[in-house]
Amino acid sequence: WKNTGLLLKQNPLIGELRLYDKSNAICAVGEDLSHIDTKTKWALQFCGMPITDANIVVTVGGCKTSHKETATELFEKNVDDVRITALHMIEFNPNAVFCIAKPPYRALVPLVSEEYKKAVCTTAEGLLA
Numbered sequence: 730w731k732n733t734g735l736l737l738k739q740n741p742l743i744g745e746l747r748l749y750d751k752s753n754a755i756c757a758v759g760e761d762l763s764h765i766d767t768k769t770k771w772a773l774q775f776c777g778m779p780i781t782d783a784n785i786v787v788t789v790g791g792c793k794t795s796h797k798e799t800a801t802e803l804f805e806k807n808v809d810d811v812r813i814t815a816l817h818m819i820e821f822n823p824n825a826v827f828c829i830a831k832p833p834y835r836a837l838v839p840l841v842s843e844e845y846k847k848a849v850c851t852t853a854e855g856l857l858a
Contacts, residue, residue, distance in 0.1 A: 733789050733830065738762050738769050746771045747783060779821035788814050791831040800833045807831045815841040819848045
């Protein structure tokens, strides 16, 4: 997720970049971003704080930690974070584009799409993987 933050900070179309994580490790990424001289502002947010007024939300991380890790194990590792983020998006920021950059995409995107449908949210077409 560090590389994603660094790339997004350099995009001239992004006015503000908010980093959201459940650990304080995100603070190191914020420190790195402060050294990139662009017009894009950045801020830190931690789990429990709703994401509001964002145009794009990207959930990253959760990659394989070993070659023996199966798609099912990856799904079980990432499903809760992605689902909780999706539910927060539906409640607090339903018009934002939600980009899922956690594996396995083929399983997580349909799951999030179903959550959007259950909530009768018309922006399910704003899902990316």
